[in-house]
Amino acid sequence: MIRRLALASAALGLLAAPVAHAEEQAEMTKGEAKLAKMLEGRVAGKPESCITMIGSRPLTRIDETALVYKSGNTIWVNYTKTPDAIDDSDYMVIRKFSGSQLCRSDQITTRDRFSDMYTGFIFLDDFVPYRLADKEGEG
Structure with a gap:
């Protein structure tokens, strides 16, 4: 049930920002993602x-x-x-x-x-x- 709601929300574009962020992180290597997390807010x-x-x-x-x-x-x-x-x-x-x-x-x-x-x-x-x-x- 929760999964269906999440998929429906994504389909409606309500999760557009987190999805874009996830796609951006998917393009990073594992090391780049680790460094980005260390430098968050800096x-x-x-x-x-x-x-x-x-x-x-x-x-x-x-x-x-x-x-x-x-x-x-x-x-x-x-x-x-x-x-x-x-x-x-x-x-x-x-x-x-x-x-x-x-x-x-x-x-x-x-x-x-x-x-x-x-x-x-x-x-x-x-x-x-x-x-x-x-x-x-x-x-």
Whole structure:
């Protein structure tokens, strides 16, 4: 019964916006959809060539999409020049040349978790900061 009502509503166009949104998400890869969800409600800032990495906070891999680093309320995204080299089944070996900073000039190689064999190279690009959007009219 509920399913029939939902189908009838869709036929009447009452669910047009959610259907359009679902179609839009269907065109995204799994990684792109995961990143979009992480960045919901955030706006991109000016890209920077380096970010400061504090302590042991992890650099998150999103398969075939981007590298993500969270620092406070900012989510830094590096879309890389080689997103297809980002694979969750590999681990990254990062060679930094700037101390506690990770820069686009640093080298990242990937290795297979099980065989420890070299699998690829990730070429970094600029890091894009995403911060929560200001909520105008509130406060």
